[in-house]
Amino acid sequence: MKFAFLLVIIIIIVSLLGTVLVARNTEENYGNSTKQNVTNLSVIYIVLLLSLLIGVTWYATVIL
Known part of the structure; x- marks a missing residue:
C-alpha cells in the first residue's frame, strides 16, 4: 500500500513540475x-492527487 501512495505522489509531482517547466518557455x-x-x-x-489518494486508501481498506 505504501508503494501505491508513493507512486501516485511521484507521478503527480513529476507531472506538475513538467507542466511548470514547459510553461516557462513562452x-x-x-x-x-x-x-x-x-x-x-x-x-x-x-x-487528481486527492482523489487518487482517497481511491487508493478506500481500495486498501475495503477491498484488501
Missing part, C-alpha cells in the same frame, strides 16, 4: 494566457 504575447493555463492545470493536478 512567447511574449502568449505569456498572459499561459499563467491562467498553468493555474488551471495545477488545480487539476491537486484534485
